[in-house]
Amino acid sequence: MAARVTMPEGRFMLAFPMLLFFGAFFVAPLLLLVAVSFFDDPDITVPGLSQYTGFLSDAFNWRVLGQTLLLGVKVVACTTLLAYPIALLFLAAGPRLRRVLLMLILVPLLTSVVVRTFAWIVLLSREGVVNSLLLSLGIVGAPVQLLHTELGLIIALMQIELPLMLLPLVSVMARLDPNVVAASQALGAGSWRTLVRVILPLSLPGYAAGVLLVFASSTAAFVSQSVIGGGRLIYMPLFVYQQATTLYNWPFAAAISVILVLAISLVAFGINHLGRSARGNIHG
Amino acid sequence: MADGARRGLDLDLWSYRILLGLLGMLALVIMVGPVLIVLAISFTADSSMRFPPSGFSLRWYEALFDPVRSSQIHRAAINTVQVGLWATAIGTLLALLAALALARARGVAARSADTLFVTPLMLPQISFAVAALVFFSMIGFEAAKPAIVIGHVVVCVPLVYKTISASLSQLDPALIESSASLGASRLRTFRRITLPIILPGIGAGAFLLFMASKDNVAVSLFLSDARTNMLPIRMWQMLEGTLDVRVAAVSGVLILATLVLMLAMERFVRISDRLR
Secondary structure: OHHHHHHHHHHHHHHHHHHHHHHHHHHHHHHHHHHHOOOOOOOOOOOHHHHHHHOOOOHHHHHHHHHHHHHHHHHHHHHHHHHHHHHHHHHHOOHHHHHHHHHHHHHHHHHOOHHHHHHHHHHOOOHHHHHHHHOOOOOOOOOOOOOOOOHHHHHHHHHHHHHHHHEEEEEEHHHOHHHHHHHHHHHHHHHHHHHHHHHHHHHHHHHHHHHHHHHHHHHHHHHHHHHOOOOOOOOOHHHHHHHHHHHHHHHHHEEEEEHHHHHHHHHHHHHHHHHHHHHHHOOO | OOHHHHHHHHHHHHHHHHHHHHHHOOOHEEEHHHHHHHHHOOOOOOOOOOOOOEEEHHHHHHHOOOOOOOHHHHHHHHHHHHHHHHHHHHHHHHHHHHHHHHHHOOHHHHHHHHHHHHHHHHOOHHHHHHHHHEEEEEOOOOOOHHHHHHHHHHHHHHHHHHHHHHHOOOOOHHHHHHHHOOOOOOOHHHHHHHHHHHHHHHHHHHHHHHHHHHHOHHHHHOOOOOOOOOHHHHHHHHOOOOOOOHHHHHHHHHHHHHHHHHHHHHHHHHHHOOOO
C-alpha cells in the first residue's frame, strides 16, 4: 500500500530533466524574446512599445503579414485537393496496400525540404516538366513564368506540405469503423452519399489537425518562399531573418516574431474551434 | 423499378471508384514524382539540370565525392551528422524519461508538462530560432555547434516524445502489476518488461528525430557561424547561386540514404505503424 502512494511521485521525478531542459532552452528564450520586443532601440536600453506601433502603422508590414497568412490559406486549400483522394484510397485499401501507401507518404516526408524545393525549381522552370505538360495539353501556347511567382510557390508548397496533411487524415481513416460505412450502404446510401454524409464528417478531426500543421508549416516555409518565391515576394519568415541577421535589429525582429506567433495561434484557435463545433454536430 | 435502382447503384459505385482511383493515382504521382525526378537528374550527363536528362553518367557524384573540390560540402555533411547524432542521443534520453514519468499521469501538472513538450511542433520554428539566437548571444554562449544541438533537441524532441508515449499507452498495465506482485523490483520490471515492449517505439522516435535534425533549416540558419555550416544551409546557398549540379548529387545521396534507412526501420520497428 505504501508503495502505491509513493510510486507516482517517484516516477514523476523522471520528467525533471526534460522540464529543466525546456525551461532553460525553450521557455526562457521565448520569454526573453517577448521582453526584447518591448525595447525601442537596437541596443536594448530604452523600454517602449515603438516596435509594435512601428510595425502596425506601416502598410508594407501589414501587406507582408496578410500575404503570409493568405499563402497559408491557399496552400491548405490546394493540399486538401490532393490529400483527400489519397486518404480515401487508404480507407478503401487492405492492410498490405495501406502499408505501401504509408511508405509512399514517408518518402517525401523524410526527404529534406531543401531537396523538395530543388525538385520544384527544375519542374517549374521554362523548359520544365510542368510547362511542357501545359504545352502538350494545349492549355498554354507558350511557356509561362512559374518560378518567382506566387502560383509557382503554391504549386510547390502543395506537394511539400502534403505529407503533413496526410498523416493525421490517414490516422483518422485507420480508426474509422468499417461497419459505419457498411451500415450507411446497407441502408441504401450510395458511395457518394456515404462519402459526403458519413466519411467526410468523421474525418474532420484529422483534417483539422492536418490543416493546422500545413498552415503553420507553409507560413514558415522559408527556403521554398525565398528560392521559389524569389526576391520580389516577401513573407514574414524572410522579413524576420533580414531584421535579425543583416540589420541586427533584434527588438524589431523579436516583435515581428511575436506577431507571427500570435497571428498563427489566432488562426489555429479558430480552426480548432471550427473543428470542435463540427464534431459536436456529428454526435449531437 | 428494381432494375433501375440497381443500375443507379452501379453507376454510383463505378463513378465513385473510377474518379477516386484516378484522382488518388494523380495525387500519389504528384506527391512522390518530384523526389524520383531529382534522383534521375542526379545521374545526368548534362552540365545543366534538365528533365529528362540526355544521358546517364556519374560525373556529378564524382565531383561530389572529390575531397578537394567539394571539401566545404563534406565539412557541412560531417557537421550535420555530428549534430544529428548528439541531438538524437540527448533528445531520446530526455523524452524516454519524461514519457515514463507522464504516461497515465492524470494530474493538471502532468497534462501541462505533456502539452509543453509537444508545443515546439506548433510554434513557427523561425520564432524560436530568433529567440534562441538572442538568448545564446545575451548569455554569452559562443559555441555554435552545442547551441545548434540544443536548438535541434528543442524543435525535434516532440517527435520522439510522442512516439514513446504512444507505445507506453499501449502497454498493458497488468503486465507491470504482475511483475511487481511476483516480487520484481521496479528497475527489474522496467528492464525485463517495459523496455523490451517499447523498444521499437524508442527506435522509431529516435529515427524520426535524427531525420528532422538533419533537415532542419531555421534553427541551424540562425545559430550557425561561418565555421559550422550545416548541409541543408549549404545546399540552399548552392540553389540560390548558380544552380550547381552537385546539388542534385547531394540530393541523390540523401534520397537513397533515406530510402535505405526507411526500409530498414520498416523491417525492424514498423515505422509506418508509428506515424499515427
